[in-house]
Amino acid sequence: MKDSFIETPPPAPLRGSTSPSLARRREEEDGGEAKRTEGGFGIYVHWPFCLSKCPYCDFNSHVVTNVDQRQWADAFVRELTYMRALTGPRLVNSIFFGGGTPSLMDVATVEAVLEAIARLWHVEADVEISLEANPTSVEATRFRGYRAAGVNRLSLGVQSLDDKELKFLGRLHTADEALKAIGLARDIFPRLSFDLIYARPGQTPDAWARELRMALTHAVDHLSLYQLTIEEGTAFARLYEKGSFKLPDEDEAVALYELTGEICGEAELSAYEVSNYAKPQAECQHNLVYWRYGDYVGVGPGAHGRLTTAEGRIATAAMKAPGAWLASVEANNHGLETREIVSASEQGDEMMLMGLRLDEGVSLARYERLTAHALDESRVKSLVGQGLLARHGDRIAATPEGRLVLNGVLGRLLA
Structure with a gap:
C-alpha cells in the first residue's frame, strides 16, 4: 500500500494572496472572479534532488548537492507562467512542494514560487501550503524560514522510530533526530504530519503496535502509514530478488493493516484513505484534490498534471531528467514531455481508481x-x-x- 501525504487545523494565508489591489488586478485581467473547480484545484512543485537515494524509493529523485537555486527558482516561475496560460483563471485550494527532498530548497526559492502563484492565480485565503521535509538537524533549521515564506503544513519523512530500521531503510536521520524535528515542527507550523513505513522484514504485530502507539503520542492529527512495497528498479528490488530479505506474507500484511486501523481508531484518527489517517477536518487537502479527481498543475522534473482546458481534459508529464527539464524550460518556457487528451472513458476509470x-x-x-x-x-x-x-x-x-x-x-x- 503506497500513496501520498499529511495534514491538520486552520492554515495561515499565502503571503500576498489577500492583497486587495492584487486581487482586483487579477479579476480585471481575468474578466471576473475565478470559479471553483470540481474536486478542487492544486499546484504541485517537484524538487528532484536528495542527499541520498533511499533503497525503497522509485520517485524521480537524484543525488545532487550543488544546485543553482536562483536558476531553479526562475525555471519554476517560467513553467508556472506557461501553465497559467493553459488553465486560465482558477481558485487555488492547495500547493504542495514534493520530491526528492524539498527541504533542501532555499527559503528564497520557496518564496519565489509562492509569490509567482499568487500573481498568476486567485489563491484561497485558507490555502493549504505543504512542504515535504526530512528530519535531519540541518534541514530543521530551515523550518522557520519556510513558515515565514507561507508554508503552513509540513510533511516529515520519518519512516520509522527505530534506529536499526532507519538504517535498513537507508535513512540519514536517527529516531532521536526525528522526534526533535517533530517537536520543532509542532511549534512552528499550524499543520503537521509525518509518514511511517510498516510491514518491514521480520516486523511483528506487537513491535508495530508499540512503534505506532509511540508515533501517535507525537502526532498532531494526521499520519500517512504505508506498507513497504518492492518497486521495480530500486535497490530493494535487486536485494529482494537475491533473497536478501523477506516481506510479510499476504495474511501477515492484512493483519498489520487491520491492526493499524484499530490503533489509529483508538486515537480518533480514521482511515479517510487507504494509507492516510486523520481526525475530522484534518485531511490532507492537496491529496484530496487527486483523490476527488480535481485539477492540478504539475511543475518540475517528472511532475504530472490533470487539467480541464478549452481542448478538453489533458494529462501533462514533464521530462524526468533535471538537466533536460531545465534546458527545455529555458528554451521553451516549459519542460513538458507529453500533453495528451484524456478520453471520456479514461476519465471515468481514473476517477474510480482514485475515488x-x-x-x-x-x-x-x-x-x-x-x-x-x-x-x-x-x-x-x-x-x-x-x-x-x-x-x-x-x-x-x-x-x-x-x-x-x-x-x-x-x-x-x-x-
Whole structure:
C-alpha cells in the first residue's frame, strides 16, 4: 500500500494572496472572479534532488548537492507562467512542494514560487501550503524560514522510530533526530504530519503496535502509514530478488493493516484513505484534490498534471531528467514531455481508481457526466451484496473488506 501525504487545523494565508489591489488586478485581467473547480484545484512543485537515494524509493529523485537555486527558482516561475496560460483563471485550494527532498530548497526559492502563484492565480485565503521535509538537524533549521515564506503544513519523512530500521531503510536521520524535528515542527507550523513505513522484514504485530502507539503520542492529527512495497528498479528490488530479505506474507500484511486501523481508531484518527489517517477536518487537502479527481498543475522534473482546458481534459508529464527539464524550460518556457487528451472513458476509470481509495467514495452521477454512460448496475449490486462496496444514495464506497482487494473490485466494476 503506497500513496501520498499529511495534514491538520486552520492554515495561515499565502503571503500576498489577500492583497486587495492584487486581487482586483487579477479579476480585471481575468474578466471576473475565478470559479471553483470540481474536486478542487492544486499546484504541485517537484524538487528532484536528495542527499541520498533511499533503497525503497522509485520517485524521480537524484543525488545532487550543488544546485543553482536562483536558476531553479526562475525555471519554476517560467513553467508556472506557461501553465497559467493553459488553465486560465482558477481558485487555488492547495500547493504542495514534493520530491526528492524539498527541504533542501532555499527559503528564497520557496518564496519565489509562492509569490509567482499568487500573481498568476486567485489563491484561497485558507490555502493549504505543504512542504515535504526530512528530519535531519540541518534541514530543521530551515523550518522557520519556510513558515515565514507561507508554508503552513509540513510533511516529515520519518519512516520509522527505530534506529536499526532507519538504517535498513537507508535513512540519514536517527529516531532521536526525528522526534526533535517533530517537536520543532509542532511549534512552528499550524499543520503537521509525518509518514511511517510498516510491514518491514521480520516486523511483528506487537513491535508495530508499540512503534505506532509511540508515533501517535507525537502526532498532531494526521499520519500517512504505508506498507513497504518492492518497486521495480530500486535497490530493494535487486536485494529482494537475491533473497536478501523477506516481506510479510499476504495474511501477515492484512493483519498489520487491520491492526493499524484499530490503533489509529483508538486515537480518533480514521482511515479517510487507504494509507492516510486523520481526525475530522484534518485531511490532507492537496491529496484530496487527486483523490476527488480535481485539477492540478504539475511543475518540475517528472511532475504530472490533470487539467480541464478549452481542448478538453489533458494529462501533462514533464521530462524526468533535471538537466533536460531545465534546458527545455529555458528554451521553451516549459519542460513538458507529453500533453495528451484524456478520453471520456479514461476519465471515468481514473476517477474510480482514485475515488474508491477514499472512505467518502465517488459520485455515480459525476461518473456518468464524465463518461456519458452509467456504471453497470448489476456489477454494483453484486459488489454491494458481497460486502465489498457500500452504497449511500448517489455515492459508492469501498468497505473495509473491499479496500483489502481494491484492485479486484475496480477490475470487476470497470470491466
